[in-house]
Amino acid sequence: MSETTSATSPASADGAPRTNRVELLQQLTGTIGTVYKARNPKIDRLVALRQIQVPEWLDDVNELIKRMMEEARAANVLDHPGIARLYTGGFKEVTVFLTSEFIEGPTLREYVSSKNPGLPEIMALAKQLCAALDYAHEKKVVHHALNPANIKVLPGGTLKILDFGLLREKHLYSPIPAKRLENEHYVSPEQLRGKPVDRTANLFSVATILYELFTTRNPFAGKHLGEVDRNITDVEPHAASLAHPRVSEAISKVLMKALSKNPAARFQTGQELIAALEEARSAAPAKAAAAAANSTGVRAAVTTASVPKAPSPNGSSTGITAAIPAARPQVPPAPKTMTSVKPVTTTNAAPAKLPAKALVQWKTVAAFVAVLFMVSAAAISLRHRSDTPPAETPPENSASQKPGTVEAVAMPGSSIQVHEVQRKSGREKSSKAELPPAPIAAAEGQLAVTSSPDGALVEIAGRSESWKTPQTIVALAPGTYKVTISKAGYAPETRSIEVASGSRASLDVKLAPTKGYLTVASTPAGVHIAIDGKETGKVSPAEFNLDPAVHTITLHHEGYLDSTSDIKLAAGQSVSYSPSLKLAGRTDNIQVVGGFKKMFSGKSGQGMARMEIKTDPKGAAVTINGTSLSKTTPLEIQIEPGNYEITLQKDGYKPVHTSVLAQANDKLKIDESLKK
Structure with a gap:
């Protein structure tokens, strides 16, 4: 094949001539x-x-x-x-x-690992990444292998995308499964299905990278290529807001749309994705501020309006502090008329009539006040209540009473006396309604639990439920909880964490491994796996948690040669073993033809290969692919094309093992010296 010219432009940016020598x-x-x-x-x-x-x-x-x-x-x-x-x-x-x-600097993966950027930095990187991709897409160019390893971050935070122009083709990949596994997580579902790459596939890769930046976790993590591919094509990832507590639900929804399995449902340009992220990011603080302002307004309104005020001698209204004197209060000689209760008011109110229906509303408002009052106010109220004697019942024929009205005298910390006057009978029916001294109805809290690795079991002492990380546990009463996180192959971790009222606590645990992790795949799949001479009962692909040691892994499949390898595992180490089994040559039609002179002069059968086998000393037994030949060395055989494992053995000597690949019409020669 002749050499072609390079794909450069007629002149480079600096006007220098091209050269193919570097x-x-x-x-x-x-x-x-x-x-x-x-x-x-x-x-x-x-x-x-x-x-x-x-x-x-x-x-x-x-x-x-x-x-x-x-x-x-x-x-x-x-x-x-x-x-x-x-x-x-x-x-x-x-x-x-x-x-x-040539770009000098850390990759995006290295940059994130060392710096742990915050949300502003992540957004700055996202804008640069999307802007560069939009430019390339306008030029009708797509990236075939976008991932954090081919994105570099320069000093000052400038981002550079590498490897545009590099075709993604399975036969060009690194043969090391671990290297492929690093970058497989960022491939789009349509790429895995063999469809052409377009801009939406690139934006899917961007969304995967952004999800990982926001949450520090990959949405499609898996221990081997098959698991990762299944997660990308068939499994919906965890919402980003569940994977990390710093991600708002609005941002999470944007990321989940960008990670849609359907290309048409994703954002169609990087600019659209960034605009949605910016809107979600600005909406979260605005929503929180509005909620805080609303909460403050409610508390102010309740504080102002829900506590009845009695007119002072100079005609002004006194606040709630006037109802809690520093010393033991004295019972007034005559009842005071209460002002009417309205939702929000700061003006002085004249004494008004309080119908029986309004009493129920007053009690509802009072209960709401009790919920929102601080614990210290409740304690003060309780202390004064214990020091205050019961209130006196006002006289039945008080001059200030009018038919059909309800009057109440509120003493600090005491109960409220309600007097209901019957119009017809003229009799007064009195009932005593107790107002609780500001009970605290605590709001429920939440607990967000994450772990490395994901999928750990979460258990809370005293509760029967269990969860898998990442998980946000809701409806937790305020208090301290003992949480245990465990996963097979890792040492369990137990932590105590406090959950506050109306807030979300976070717990992130890195589990320490106690075993090594072996992933076995093969070509072809479905191969039987034996470890340390014992059948596991599993076929490839499969995963194993093994004790730290050197393990002998043997894969065997009918019609193929066995593949055996010794693999050393350390605690916490993940190792992939993915051999391609060789198709075994047939042994049922091997013909012994003998005679050395025919080795390079005799004619082989159509499409067959010939092999001469000699040993020093002579007389060694020959076994080919597990089949023993009737004749000892020296000998000449005729075999079909294929892979053959040959063992030469003679009493008193060490056996010799060798393998050959025979092709049609080959003439092969094996000459071994046996050692004692």
Whole structure:
């Protein structure tokens, strides 16, 4: 395959000539291909060089390279302060080379881990990210692998998106499952289903990143690729307001819309997403301020209007403090007429009649006052009540009484005497109604519990219910609670936390692991798994919590060669083991043909391979894929194409194990020296 020209513009920004020779300075980490920090000596410019080895065995290798070059050519036009420039792109045979602007600084993942930004910083980063993507989308360019690892944050908070022009193709990924797992969480559902990437897919990735910035947790977290993919395509994430207490419900709703599985239901531009976040962010403080103002107004109105005032000698009204004297009060010689009660008033009121129906309203207002009064006021009221003698009943034929009226004399801390006069009989029927001395009806509180990792069991001492993190527990009476958080493979944590009236307390616990975590996947799936020589009864993919140690993992499947590996696990360590099993060659039609002279001169059967096996000393038994041959070494056999594991063994000598891949018409030779 001939070398093509690069995908650069005719002239670079600085007018320097192009070159395909660079000096490699340092190898960097990368999920796709190998990335180097390099220097172009001709123009003395640092660049990031990505070298991608396209698998030569692909049927459409030429088509794939062509698409990679087209993607690079499209991204080459991007010139935005929030996007790293792509300088050149080209290929030689099946190796693709891309050079781009080298950006020094931490990735977004590293930046967040070290700085823990607040909401203003998160919003500033979100605006830059969305503005850069909107610019690229206007140029008809999309990002195929947007994640925190290819976003860098410069000093001063400037954001740069890397890897525009890099095609996302499964055969180009890093073969290490752990590296793929890091970035799989940010892929959109339609990408996983093999559909083309568009702007809404990019905005889904942005929403996933923003969710993680706001809550410090990924909405689709999983221990292996299969679990992550299922979470993205089929599972609705926890609301962001439940995942972290600092996220308001308004912001949470915006994020959940942006994470919709349906592309049409998401925001269609980054500007729309930012506008919705700004509105939600401004609405939360305004709503809280309005609620606080409303609460203050209610308390002021109740304080002013709900306590009856008696006229003072000079004609002005006295406040509630006049009803609580410092010394023991004396019972007045004659009852005083109460003023009528209105919802809100600060003006002096003349004595008014109080009908029986108004008495019920007065008692309701008094009860509301009791709820809102401070505990200290209640204590004072209780103390004065204990010191005050019962009030005297006013005379039956008082001159101030009028037929059909209700009069009450309120003494500090005492009960209220109600006198109801019957019109017809002229008799007075008296009933005594007790006003409780300001009981406190405490408002319920909430408790938001989060853990690392998620999915831990939450239990509260004395309660039968249990929950899974992240969780906000509501309807909790004010008080101190003993909370236990536990998860298999981790040491349980017990904390005491106080829940205040009308507020939400937060509890975030990082569990200490006691076991190691092994994720086993395979190609093909459905392979039987044995650990330390014992069958687990599980097939791949599967997860295991194992004691810290070196464990022998064996995968076996009919028609394939066994795959065995020793894996060392430490407490808290997560390890992925994902081998591709080799298709075993057939052993039922192996033919022993013998004769060394036929090795390179004899003709094989159509599509068959020949293998010569020799040992020193001679006479070693031969086992191929678990099948023992009748003849010992030396010998020549004819086999079908496939993978073969061969064991050579002779009494008094150590066995020799080797494996070969036989292809059609191959001529293979094995020559081993046995050791005692």
